[in-house]
Amino acid sequence: MAVPSWLLVCLLRGAIAAASEPNPPHICSGCCAGSVRNSSAVAAFCGAREGAELLGRCCLEKEAVVGLDLGNCSLHQLCPSFQEASTAIVIDLTINSLEPPPEDAFRGFTQLQTLALPAELDCPGGSNVWDNVTTQGSSRICHSQRNPCNGSGGFGWLCPEDSFCTPDGPGLHLCLCEGPYHGYKCLRQGTFPYLMFYGTLGAVTTGLSILLWVTQRRKVKAL
The missing domain is CATH 3.80.10 (Leucine-rich repeat, LRR (right-handed beta-alpha superhelix))
Structure with a gap:
């Protein structure tokens, strides 16, 4: 039995309205x-x-x-x-x-x-x-x-060099690295080496996959 086109339009509009509602x-x-x-x-x-x-x-x-x-x-x-x-x-x-x-x-x-x-x-x-x-x-x-980073009694002095203090809620703060600095206590400079990181990760993953494949294949042949 064919579904009337007007019913399809109504269902489609209802679905769109439901999806758009926050x-x-x-x-x-x-x-x-x-x-x-x-x-x-x-x-x-x-x-x-x-x-x-x-x-x-x-x-x-x-x-x-x-x-x-x-x-x-x-x-x-x-x-x-x-x-x-x-x-x-x-x-x-x-x-x-x-x-x-x-x-x-x-x-x-x-x-x-x-x-x-x-x-x-x-x-x-x-x-x-x-x-x-x-x-x-x-x-x-x-x-x-109050801003916990402001004033002489603020937490700004707790942040390491090359970082700045920013509020994170009542009495709470964060230390964010400035400019090109990143890493632990903002001691590293320059951008994060994404290419090297993901390249090394990919190579290690591929190597382990090949090793497991060869090992499992040998076990299957032995059976």
Whole structure:
């Protein structure tokens, strides 16, 4: 039985529309059900940003998470997908019995400017890496994370020569090699020898393959 052409067109359009729809990050609905609470700072933040939209527990802007509300979610630990919100500017984790998160739980959260936590938890990196820390009832609010590479007390001095310090989250930093330097402690100069590396790797792989083929062939003949 032939399928009507109009039905094929409808199915094709539906498939194209489904493929073009963006897949929201798992953190927006897979960690805590419901939507952003009206009382959360995320709701006010998202409403004031042009082009931002609420989806599940997230405020999205061009498919990136800029706000995350996981308040009152009965959480004891941060979700495995928490790193999906590393682009967030505002995060609300209040009204949860959270255990102290690991030191690098906020690694990569370089845009984070407002973090609301249960009052019994300290701001990640310590109070000294935030411009302002306030307590409001049962909540602790960490405002405006500082650049850990700036100032006399920064971590820039820990970076080796021919490298520079860059922020990697609250109280966290990275040392990146400058210019032509690369490798351990940025001691090597020049571009990485890709041709030599892959050429040697290919030669070794080919040699091992031939050796195994010959060995296995001898075993087969012996049988």
